[in-house]
Amino acid sequence: DDHRVSEKTLAFYMQANFETEFNGMLVNITTGLRYEKTDVTANSLERPAVNMEWVNGSEWSYIYANERSFSEGEGSSSEFLPSFDMNVEVVEDVMARFSYSRSLARPPVSSLRSTTSFLGNPKVGQRTVSVGNPNLKPYTSDNLDLSLEYYYGSGSYVSAGYFRKQVENFLVNVTTEETLGGITDPYSGDRAEQARADLAAAGELQSDQAIHDQINENQGTAQGTSIVGNASDPLTNFFVSRDNNVETANLWGYEVAAQHMFGDSGFGVTANATFVFGDVEADRDATGYQFALPGLSDSANISAIYDLDGLSARLSYNWRDEFLTGFDQHSSPIFTEAYGQLDVNVNYSVNDQLTVFIEGLNLTDETQRTYVRYSEQLLSAYQYGARYNIGFRYAF
Template identity: 25%
Template sequence: RSAAANPGTLAPLLSDRPSQNYDYNLGFKFDAGLVTDYFDRVRAGSTNPDSAAGVRRIPQSITADYTAKEDILAGYAQARFDLGATDVLVGLRVEKTDFEGSATSVALSGAQTPVTVDRDQTDFFPNLTLRHSFSDQLIGRFALTRAISRPDYTDIVPRVLETTDSGRTTVTRGNPDLKPTLSNNVDLGLEYYLRPLGVISANAFYKDLSNYRFTLVTDNVPYVTPTSTVAQVTEARNARDGHIAGVEFNWQQTFDFLPGWASGFGVFANYTLTDAEIKTSRAFAGRDTFALPGQSDETYNAALFYERYGFSARISYTHRGDFLEAIDATNPGKDLYVEGRGQLDFTTSYDFGNGVEVFGEAKNLTDSAGVRYYGVKERTYEYEKFGYNVFFGVRFKL
């Protein structure tokens, strides 16, 4: 079949082959190729698909493809010292990273340009860790470390994805100049071990960041296509520096001291409070200091569990606060945020003791929504309801 001029129906887009899955005749199905071709032309702004044959949106089968290769050669040395109640661990890790990526930049007109990026770097990661036993139950820890977070391939490969809708062009492009994020870390913590089985801990941490990655959205960038002269461009950038400072509290305990069947109960709880920000190399809409993208000020989770006589069950709740997802280069009111969200889950299982176990899981029991908004919560950008999932099964151990 071929897709002719718009007849007012989608009948010409049906395949000649009927859908007969599982021996049921479900009628003719849509031909994916014809549907894609039809809507490509319509989205280009023409009311007559045939007249827009030379103007198509970007071929996603090409732009979604890329090749990337990353080789990491690493070596390390470490030494451990036992100083009575204090254990000291010192070490150094060296990593040499070679990266090569290639992709095809495809313009809306169809012009294709292969682009390749090739680079290598060497990083050093020293480590100093101290563990001091104040008593059999009270342990103190201190650590100085350095860590690295490398960019995702999709952020660094030099590909350009263009789409158009009603004459408006949006571009998502990789940034071959994107650097890995480096972090110098200080951690200090106390752990108190409960008898017979449990622990309460408190930790403070500080991370000094360089080249932290963030997403920048820029409107009205000069960008010529068959249907527009400007585009909205989204790409990953590096901030100049930043930090994360915070405290974390944990409590985990099994209630073995309770009589009989009640001794199978236990709890787990965690609370983290952070202060985090980045500074950019240039100002965007008069701003060069932002909340750290992807980092919530507050996160917590708690669980009540039971394990006894082959039966186990756990009900847990997790929550994270709002966080910044993307920075708008020209309008603070269009900074994109993700609203805080909590989720209630339940899992259970029973082990028969002969290699057979039945289990069940239920996720997102409260059907909490995922919300993104611009600037303030009243300006909703996206509202998603995920529903809840319930599944169960049987495990066999041979």
């Protein structure tokens, strides 16, 4: 394969920072605007199909060009991306934050390829083609964040936050019925219709093989001769699938976090949790295509920490709730079960340059499981065991 995708991006941006007081509260504002324009050029080396031939009965094949050539495709997109961030010290040691931004993420390069792939043999009802789409738009997201933080001691705080995102232009593989490259269909042309009429007049069965034989008889060619589409035949309708920007998703949730240090002892504890909601969950009972976002789940972490005189240690339990992994070839949802593991990390700074460390991951030898639709339909189970690393870091 030889696929080439070129992206050229031109961007302008500006930013302004403000600091002021309002009713005795210190207010900091950062605002900005970014404009991005991207032009995409895609070329793929391929040998395109130029016609179809009806070999015999229900047997079909494509006729391809003699030489390979580069396809040509292009696309462009432009976006304005504003941002606004503000924090306000409501009272001493209490900080409120508000943020709005519009962000983008570019589609996968593999989806931008300029390809036309004729899949399988062009049997009647099975004429499928997969094409690339260099004109895909980037994912865009409008993001809103609110938080309140209280710093009640040296190294100690509690915080709570709310976030919301509306993400547009999610990719969906869409199939449409199209004609391609002037390829004609001998199964539906004048020759085939005349053969069907002749067979009907003779009271014979109009099977594919009988129609094929009758066309050869009518045009004076030997039985079994392949029938190639010509100008008298209609254009072929193909089922063409390509990625398109279709879906919009809404996500929202809450975040809570806390850290407490026990005076100057170096000991402390920290914990956080994130709860995610949205209109992008998979229906376990649905059949066929459905839009849902993989990878979204609640999560939580709690750690016991020590940090004093160059010695830093952390014992952490990290947990993630069940989440959608993706879909199988039958559009059935695949889930990964809830999973948690215990980790430890110890660092010692010998001096300003040298740090030695040891860490252990998954100390309790947890197992990960995935299943299709329901937990009884086990798909896979993984047991990686505990892993230990020891090493050093040196800064020159």
